[in-house]
Amino acid sequence: QVQLTESGGGSVQAGGSLRLSCTASGPTSMLDCMAWFRQGLGKGREGVAIINWDGSTTYADSLKGRFTISKDNAKKTLYLQMNSLQPEDTAMYYCASKPRWGGTCTLSSAYNDWGQGTQVTVSS
Numbered sequence: 635q636v637q638l639t640e641s642g643g644g645s646v647q648a649g650g651s652l653r654l655s656c657t658a659s660g661p662t663s664m665l666d667c668m669a670w671f672r673q674g675l676g677k678g679r680e681g682v683a684i685i686n687w688d689g690s691t692t693y694a695d696s697l698k699g700r701f702t703i704s705k706d707n708a709k710k711t712l713y714l715q716m717n718s719l720q721p722e723d724t725a726m727y728y729c730a731s732k733p734r735w736g737g738t739c740t741l742s743s744a745y746n747d748w749g750q751g752t753q754v755t756v757s758s
Contacts, residue, residue: 636660636731636747643727643752650719650756656712656729656749666732667739670703670714672725672754682727683714684739692740719756726751 642654654670670682683703684692691703702715712729730745737744 636662636665638729638731638747638749640727640729640749640752643754645755645757646719648720648756648758651715651717652719652754654714654716654727654729654752654754656714658710658712658731662710662731664733666734668705668712668729668731669739669742669745670712670727670729671742672723672727674722674725677725679728679742680725681740681742685712686739716754719754721756721758724754724756726753 637659638656640654640656642652644652646652665687667684667686669684671679672682673679682694682697683701685703685705693701700718704713728749728751730748732739732745
């Protein structure tokens with residue numbers, strides 16, 4: 635089991651930026667991909683971005699150009715750079731990891747391990 639800890643959330647004004655971090659511990663060599671998800675108050679969980687072990691990335695269409703996912707394998711850390719933030723980006727942000735087995739990286743149900751979340755609040 636991989637343990638994930640997010641940090642970097644906070645409150646910003648519209649147009650601002652934040653960088654979220656997710657530090658992993660445990661058997662990360664068994665991972666196929668990692669991802670960021672978010673869930674706003676009263677809303678369903680939404681996939682934000684995925685990064686595969688080879689570094690290839692996938693983004694939610696609505697977030698392309700504003701958000702960038704990256705990772706530092708040596709530090710076992712996943713990042714999400716968020717620019718031009720808008721009030722609709724307000725949500726709890728979670729990182730998650732998927733092992734090499736059990737489904738594809740585009741399925742949220744395939745992610746076995748999740749962090750506790752970090753809150754992002756964007757005011758207008």
